[in-house]
Amino acid sequence: MPAKPRILFCHCNYARVVPDEVKSSVLEGLCKSGQAFDAVADLCEMAARRDPALKRLAAGESPVKIAACYPRAVKWLFGGCQAPLNAEHTEVVNMRELNAEDATNTVLNKTLTPNLPADGSVAKVEGEKKI
Amino acid sequence: MAIAEETTLRIILYEGEGAEKLATNERSSTLLALLEKGYAVTCAGEGKVSQADESSLLVLGRFNNGKVPDAEDVNGLVSIRFKDINGHNPEEITQLVEEERENSKAAKHGDWKPWFPxxxxxxxxxxxxxxxxxxxxxxxxxxxxxxxxxxxxxxxxxxxxxxxxxxxxxxxxxxxxxxxxxxxxxxxxxxxxxxxxxxxxxxxxxxxxxxxxxxxxxxxxxxxxxxxxxxxxxxxxxxxxxxxxxxxxxxxxxxxxxxxxxxxxxxxxxxxxxxxxxxxxxxxx
Known part of the structure; x- marks a missing residue:
């Protein structure tokens, strides 16, 4: 039996691009489910800070579902910080496109459908200027 | 303002042994209040969460009799602190967390809209x-x-x-x-x-x-x-x-x-x- 995906939820704090009702529904669904999960305020802000926590959130062999926005954006928010996501084990649930019910069901569903865009190298940012 | 490379304070919402479980609405309102202040929160439960790294952990829980556990990282790499949240509403909890953040090296949030290519x-x-x-x-x-x-x-x-x-x-x-x-x-x-x-x-x-x-x-x-x-x-x-x-x-x-x-x-x-x-x-x- 495949491993149950770990869940990461992004609250997209600093913009109104993800509908509130979708975010609330997914968050409430997670809180009701009794399932363990990680929640972050804003993946963009973490990427802007090159937050080392992104490496922790991306690491590990177990499959992960990320409730956030577009898969291409999520891939490179992590990739640009030298915290590449494993394309074979990552599904991004796009809360900008799905309605509240579909987003919640997809996050809680134990099946994982990997959907990161085609493979590419991560950003070459070693030695990059610190911000 | 220059945004610094720094980490977000990781909070664990603990509801396991030695602590009382939160009602669903309490869990979600506490979580929401913390997220809105910019924190990263791990909710314990069934299944895996992201692994530990060397960043500080703040463990929040309704500990039995208000007694916080006496625990530390055996390798001495991670600073772990506990806070009892018995009797506190979500607003008060975020206040407690904010005081802890100020004493740590974790990032302060909300000063800048993360807009960048x-x-x-x-x-x-x-x-x-x-x-x-x-x-x-x-x-x-x-x-x-x-x-x-x-x-x-x-x-x-x-x-x-x-x-x-x-x-x-x-x-x-x-x-x-x-x-x-x-x-x-x-x-x-x-x-x-x-x-x-x-x-x-x-x-x-x-x-x-x-x-x-x-x-x-x-x-x-x-x-x-x-x-x-x-x-x-x-x-x-x-x-x-x-x-x-x-x-x-x-x-x-x-x-x-x-x-x-x-x-x-x-x-x-x-x-x-x-x-x-x-x-x-x-x-x-």
């Missing part, structure tokens, strides 16, 4: 158009002369102009309203539109900022003759808005109005072009 390296061809175009030193190159975002907090909030000049639609602003700039899939139609924008820029003399600045100066001198300053400001705003729409590069009005002098623009454009040129030459060698 994210490069899709699957698409980027290192053509350096973004580097030549941006006047705010957001872009630079690494030691292999490949493009990278270096000063993301120099980026002008809500301005996606550099993504418009990227011929491969490789620059994303995840908080932008529409695709492909927001990270949505890139279509052939998007690529053709992007190419058209480059051509428009070339027709305007290859320097959109110069064109904008010239237009802005003309409107300024025209309106300086106006007696009614409010009316003049209104007209100028209208003119700049129209200009931004005509150029179809979606530069916010505040950015247009804060453009430096024509001389400074010329100097910055020259420096950016030189950087881009040097990077392109190095790629060829």
């Amino acid at each position: 994210v490069i899709d390296y699957d698409r980027c061809t290192n053509c350096m158009q973004c580097l030549s175009f941006c006047l705010f030193d957001v872009y630079g190159t690494d030691d292999k002369q490949e493009i990278q975002v270096q000063n993301n907090d120099n980026c002008k909030t809500n301005c996606p102009a550099c993504s418009r000049v990227c011929p491969e639609a490789a620059i994303m602003f995840p908080k932008y309203k529409s695709g492909p700039i927001n990270g949505d899939v890139v279509s052939d139609g998007d690529l053709n539109r992007e190419k058209m924008k480059i051509d428009i820029s070339a027709l305007l003399g290859g320097d959109v900022y110069q064109m904008l600045r010239d237009r802005s100066q003309r409107s300024r001198s025209r309106f300086s003759k106006e007696r009614d300053s409010d009316k003049a400001l209104g007209e100028r705003t209208k003119c700049l808005t129209k200009l931004a729409a005509e150029a179809d590069i979606d530069i916010p009005l505040e950015v247009l109005q804060s453009l430096p002098s024509a001389d400074e623009i010329a100097k910055k454009a020259e420096a950016a072009n030189a950087k881009a040129e040097a990077a392109l030459n190095a790629q060829k060698n």
Whole structure:
């Protein structure tokens, strides 16, 4: 039996691009489910800070579902910080496109459908200027 | 303000042995309050969460009799603190956490809207158009002369102009309203539109900022003759808005109005072009 995906939820704090009702529904669904999960305020802000926590959130062999926005954006928010996501084990649930019910069901569903865009190298940012 | 490289305080909402379980609505309201203040929260439960790293942990729980556990990392790498939240509402809990954050090295949140370009390296061809175009030193190159975002907090909030000049639609602003700039899939139609924008820029003399600045100066001198300053400001705003729409590069009005002098623009454009040129030459060698 495949491993149950770990869940990461992004609250997209600093913009109104993800509908509130979708975010609330997914968050409430997670809180009701009794399932363990990680929640972050804003993946963009973490990427802007090159937050080392992104490496922790991306690491590990177990499959992960990320409730956030577009898969291409999520891939490179992590990739640009030298915290590449494993394309074979990552599904991004796009809360900008799905309605509240579909987003919640997809996050809680134990099946994982990997959907990161085609493979590419991560950003070459070693030695990059610190911000 | 310079955004620093720093980590977010990781909070664990603990409901296991030695602590009382929270009702669903209490769990979600506490979690929401913490997220809105910018924290990262791990909710314990069935299944896995992300692994521990060396960052500090703050464990919140309704510990039995208010007695917090006496625990520490056996390897001494992780600082673990506990806080009892018995009798506290979500607002009070965030206050407790904020006090803890101030005593730690964790990031303070909310001072800056995270608006900056994210490069899709699957698409980027290192053509350096973004580097030549941006006047705010957001872009630079690494030691292999490949493009990278270096000063993301120099980026002008809500301005996606550099993504418009990227011929491969490789620059994303995840908080932008529409695709492909927001990270949505890139279509052939998007690529053709992007190419058209480059051509428009070339027709305007290859320097959109110069064109904008010239237009802005003309409107300024025209309106300086106006007696009614409010009316003049209104007209100028209208003119700049129209200009931004005509150029179809979606530069916010505040950015247009804060453009430096024509001389400074010329100097910055020259420096950016030189950087881009040097990077392109190095790629060829």
